[in-house]
Amino acid sequence: LQFVDCGTSGGVWGLAEGYSMMVGGDASVVERLRPIFETLAPAKDRGWGRVGPVGSGHFTKMVHNGIEYGLMQAYAEGFSIMEHKQDFSLDLHQVAEIWRDGSVVRSWLLDLISAAFEKNPKLTGIAPYVADSGEGRWTVAEAIDLDVAAPVIALSLLARLRSRDADSFSDKLLSAMRNQFGGHPIKQE
Amino acid sequence: LQFVDCGTSGGVWGLAEGYSMMVGGDASVVERLRPIFETLAPAKDRGWGRVGPVGSGHFTKMVHNGIEYGLMQAYAEGFSIMEHKQDFSLDLHQVAEIWRDGSVVRSWLLDLISAAFEKNPKLTGIAPYVADSGEGRWTVAEAIDLDVAAPVIALSLLARLRSRDADSFSDKLLSAMRNQFGGHPIKQE
Amino acid sequence: LQFVDCGTSGGVWGLAEGYSMMVGGDASVVERLRPIFETLAPAKDRGWGRVGPVGSGHFTKMVHNGIEYGLMQAYAEGFSIMEHKQDFSLDLHQVAEIWRDGSVVRSWLLDLISAAFEKNPKLTGIAPYVADSGEGRWTVAEAIDLDVAAPVIALSLLARLRSRDADSFSDKLLSAMRNQFGGHPIKQE
Amino acid sequence: LQFVDCGTSGGVWGLAEGYSMMVGGDASVVERLRPIFETLAPAKDRGWGRVGPVGSGHFTKMVHNGIEYGLMQAYAEGFSIMEHKQDFSLDLHQVAEIWRDGSVVRSWLLDLISAAFEKNPKLTGIAPYVADSGEGRWTVAEAIDLDVAAPVIALSLLARLRSRDADSFSDKLLSAMRNQFGGHPIKQE
Numbered sequence: 001l002q003f004v005d006c007g008t009s010g011g012v013w014g015l016a017e018g019y020s021m022m023v024g025g026d027a028s029v030v031e032r033l034r035p036i037f038e039t040l041a042p043a044k045d046r047g048w049g050r051v052g053p054v055g056s057g058h059f060t061k062m063v064h065n066g067i068e069y070g071l072m073q074a075y076a077e078g079f080s081i082m083e084h085k086q087d088f089s090l091d092l093h094q095v096a097e098i099w100r101d102g103s104v105v106r107s108w109l110l111d112l113i114s115a116a117f118e119k120n121p122k123l124t125g126i127a128p129y130v131a132d133s134g135e136g137r138w139t140v141a142e143a144i145d146l147d148v149a150a151p152v153i154a155l156s157l158l159a160r161l162r163s164r165d166a167d168s169f170s171d172k173l174l175s176a177m178r179n180q181f182g183g184h185p186i187k188q189e
Numbered sequence: 190l191q192f193v194d195c196g197t198s199g200g201v202w203g204l205a206e207g208y209s210m211m212v213g214g215d216a217s218v219v220e221r222l223r224p225i226f227e228t229l230a231p232a233k234d235r236g237w238g239r240v241g242p243v244g245s246g247h248f249t250k251m252v253h254n255g256i257e258y259g260l261m262q263a264y265a266e267g268f269s270i271m272e273h274k275q276d277f278s279l280d281l282h283q284v285a286e287i288w289r290d291g292s293v294v295r296s297w298l299l300d301l302i303s304a305a306f307e308k309n310p311k312l313t314g315i316a317p318y319v320a321d322s323g324e325g326r327w328t329v330a331e332a333i334d335l336d337v338a339a340p341v342i343a344l345s346l347l348a349r350l351r352s353r354d355a356d357s358f359s360d361k362l363l364s365a366m367r368n369q370f371g372g373h374p375i376k377q378e
Numbered sequence: 379l380q381f382v383d384c385g386t387s388g389g390v391w392g393l394a395e396g397y398s399m400m401v402g403g404d405a406s407v408v409e410r411l412r413p414i415f416e417t418l419a420p421a422k423d424r425g426w427g428r429v430g431p432v433g434s435g436h437f438t439k440m441v442h443n444g445i446e447y448g449l450m451q452a453y454a455e456g457f458s459i460m461e462h463k464q465d466f467s468l469d470l471h472q473v474a475e476i477w478r479d480g481s482v483v484r485s486w487l488l489d490l491i492s493a494a495f496e497k498n499p500k501l502t503g504i505a506p507y508v509a510d511s512g513e514g515r516w517t518v519a520e521a522i523d524l525d526v527a528a529p530v531i532a533l534s535l536l537a538r539l540r541s542r543d544a545d546s547f548s549d550k551l552l553s554a555m556r557n558q559f560g561g562h563p564i565k566q567e
Numbered sequence: 568l569q570f571v572d573c574g575t576s577g578g579v580w581g582l583a584e585g586y587s588m589m590v591g592g593d594a595s596v597v598e599r600l601r602p603i604f605e606t607l608a609p610a611k612d613r614g615w616g617r618v619g620p621v622g623s624g625h626f627t628k629m630v631h632n633g634i635e636y637g638l639m640q641a642y643a644e645g646f647s648i649m650e651h652k653q654d655f656s657l658d659l660h661q662v663a664e665i666w667r668d669g670s671v672v673r674s675w676l677l678d679l680i681s682a683a684f685e686k687n688p689k690l691t692g693i694a695p696y697v698a699d700s701g702e703g704r705w706t707v708a709e710a711i712d713l714d715v716a717a718p719v720i721a722l723s724l725l726a727r728l729r730s731r732d733a734d735s736f737s738d739k740l741l742s743a744m745r746n747q748f749g750g751h752p753i754k755q756e
Binding site: 024043047051052053068069075077078080105106108139142146148149150151156159 | 576577578581584585586587588589591608609610613614615616617618619620622623626627630631632633634635636637638640641642644645647648649651652654655656657658661662664665666667668669670671672673674675676677706709710713714715716717718719720722723725726
C-alpha cells in the first residue's frame with residue numbers, strides 16, 4: 001500500500017484552461033502514475049510535477065493559496081487607490097486591459113480583474129464582504145510555526161476577517177479611548 | 190529674536206493631572222524660560238525638558254502620538270479578542286481593573302479603558318468609527334522618509350482609515366475576483 | 379475535586395511591586411480561595427479578580443501578553459524613528475523621562491524603557507534579536523480562530539520572527555526578482 | 568501648447584516582449600498622437616491606452632508599481648515558507664514551473680521567479696537586501712492621503728526598509744525591554 005497526494009489549482013476554469021497539479025509521494029510511485037498526471041495536466045510536461053514526499057503536494061497547494069491571498073489583496077488595494085483618486089476619473093477596466101500586455105504586473109488574476117470590471121465597472125451591488133476557505137489561515141499558522149515572517153500573507157487574511165466585521169469592537173474601543181483622553185466626540189451608532 | 194517650540198501631551202486631563210512638555214530650542218534660550226516651564230509642568234523637575242534644537246519639541250510630540258496610536262490599537266485588539274471569546278463571557282471592565290495593578294501592561298491608557306468600560310461595559314451605541322488628527326500620518330511619513338520600518342504604527346493608522354470605509358472598494362474587488370476564478374458566490378449589497 | 383486556574387503578570391519585579399492575578403473558576407470555588415488571592419495580590423482588593431470559568435485565567439493572561447507585544451513594538455518603533463532623526467540628536471532617555479509624567483503614553487513599560495536608556499543610552503552591545511516565549515503566537519492563532527483582525531499584535535510577533543532571520547530568504551528572492559525584471563544590481567553577500 | 572504624460576512598465580524585457588503605456592492627456596491630443604502609441608505598443612490595440620487627464624498616466628504607473636511591490640512580496644513570502652519546510656526538501660524551481668501552467672498564481676513575475684531559481688536554485692550569494700526606487704513610497708503616501716487602507720502595499724515597502732537595516736534599533740530596544748521586565752537574557756552583539 002502506497003500513498004500519493006496531489007494538490008491542484010486552477011479554479012472553475014480548470015476544465016477549459018487546464019489546472020496545475022503538485023504531486024507528493026515517493027519518486028517511484030509518482031513515476032508509475034505518470035500516465036495519469038500526463039493525461040490530466042495542461043500538457044504532458046507542463047503544469048504538473050513531483051514536489052516532494054507524501055504530504056508535500058497539499059502543502060505546496062496550501063502555500064499557493066497563501067500567495068494567492070497576497071496577490072489578490074495587492075491588486076485590490078491598487079485598484080482601490082485608483083478608484084479613490086476622483087480627480088482623474090480613471091477607467092479601471094481600461095487600466096487593467098492596458099496592463100495585461102507588457103506590464104510587470106500581468107497575470108491571470110489580472111485577466112480576471114479585467115473581466116470583472118468589463119462586466120461591472122463600478123462593482124455595483126457587490127458587498128464588501130470577503131470569505132476565506134481555510135488555506136490562508138493554515139499558511140499563516142505554518143509560517144509562524146516555521147518562524148518565517150510573512151506579513152503580506154498574514155495581513156491579506158486579516159483584511160478578509162476585517163471585511164466581515166461590520167461592527168468592529170476594537171474600533172468602538174478606540175473611539176471610546178479617544179473620547180476619554182482627548183474629549184474627542186464619539187460617533188453614535 | 191529667538192525661537193522655542195514646545196510639544197505637549199496630556200489631553201483634556203492636563204488641567205487636573207498635569208501635562209508633559211517637550212521643548213526644542215537653544216539650551217541658553219530654554220534655560221532663560223525655565224521659570225515658565227517649571228510653573229506649567231506637573232512638577233518643577235518632572236514632565237518637561239529640552240529635547241533638542243528648535244523644531245525637535247513638536248517632532249517628539251508627533252512621534253509620541255504615533256506611539257499612542259500603536260498602544261491604543263494593541264489594547265483595542267486584545268479586548269476585542271476577549272470580547273469574541275464568548276465561551277468565557279469575560280468581564281472586560283474587571284480584566285482592565287485587575288491589570289491596572291502589578292501587570293506589565295499597566296498604563297494611563299489602561300486606566301482610561303477601565304473608566305470607559307465602567308461607564309459602558311458593552312460600548313453600546315458607539316460607532317466603530319475612528320477619527321485621526323494628523324500626527325499618525327506624519328509619523329508614518331517621517332518613518333518612511335528615514336527608512337525606518339514602523340509596521341505597528343503604520344497599521345494602527347491604516348486600521349483607523351479602514352474603520353471609516355463602510356463600503357470598501359478593495360473588499361468588493363476581492364469578492365468579484367473570488368467569484369471569477371472559483372465561482373464563489375458574491376454577497377449582494 | 380474542583381479546578382481553578384490563575385494567570386499572572388508582573389515579571390521579575392513582582393516581588394517588589396506586586397503582580398496581578400487573573401483567576402478562572404467557579405465563583406464559589408474562587409470565593410473559598412479568597413484569602414490566598416488577597417494575601418498574594420498587590421492589595422486586598424486590587425490586582426486580582428475572577429474573570430470567568432476555569433481556563434479563562436490563562437486565556438486572559440495570554441491576551442495580556444499579546445497586548446504587551448503590541449505595546450512594546452509601538453514604543454520600539456517610536457524610539458527608533460527618533461534615533462534615526464539625526465538632525466535633532468534627541469536624548470532618548472530625556473524624552474522617556476519627560477513622557478513619564480503627564481503624557482498620554484505614560485506606562486510601566488515606559489518606566490522600564492527609561493531605565494534601560496539610563497543604563498545604556500545607545501543600547502550598545504545589544505543584538506537586534508528578539509525572542510518570544512509563545513503567548514504572542516497563541517494570541518494570534520486565537521484571534522484568527524475567532525475571526526478577529528488583530529493586525530498590530532500579529533505584526534508585533536512577525537517583527538520578532540524577522541529580527542531572528544539574518545539571512546532572509548524572501549529578501550533574497552525579492553532582490554533576484556528585481557534583477558530579473560529591471561536589471562537592478564544584486565547586492566552580493 | 569498641450570501636454571501628455573505617459574507611464575510605462577515592462578522593465579528591461581520591454582524591447583523583446585513589448586511594454587505597456589498608460590497615457591494621460593486630453594482625448595483629442597492623445598488621439599492625434601495615436602500613431603506614435605500604436606507603433607510603440609506591444610500591438611496596435613493592446614498594451615496602451617488613455618487612462619485620464621494629464622498626470623493620470625504617471626499616477627497609474629505609480630500605482631502599478633505599488634501593486635508590483637505587493638505581488639513580489641507575496642511570492643517571496645510563499646517561497647520562503649516552502650524553503651523553510653525542510654522536512655519536504657521542496658524543489659522551488661520545480662514548484663514555480665508547475666504553477667506557470669494552469670494555476671491561479673501564474674503571472675509574468677512567476678515566470679521570472681522560475682528563471683531566477685533555474686539559474687540559482689538556492690539564491691546563493693545574493694544578499695537579503697532589497698532596494699526601492701520611490702514609487703512604493705509615493706503609492707503609500709497617496710493611499711494615506713486618499714484615506715485608503717492599503718496594508719499589503721504598505722507592508723511590502725516596510726519589508727524592504729527592514730531588509731536594509733541590519734542593526735535594527737527597535738529590535739535592540741525590544742530586547743532591552745524584555746530584559747528589564749522579565750530578566751530575559753540579552754543576546755550580545
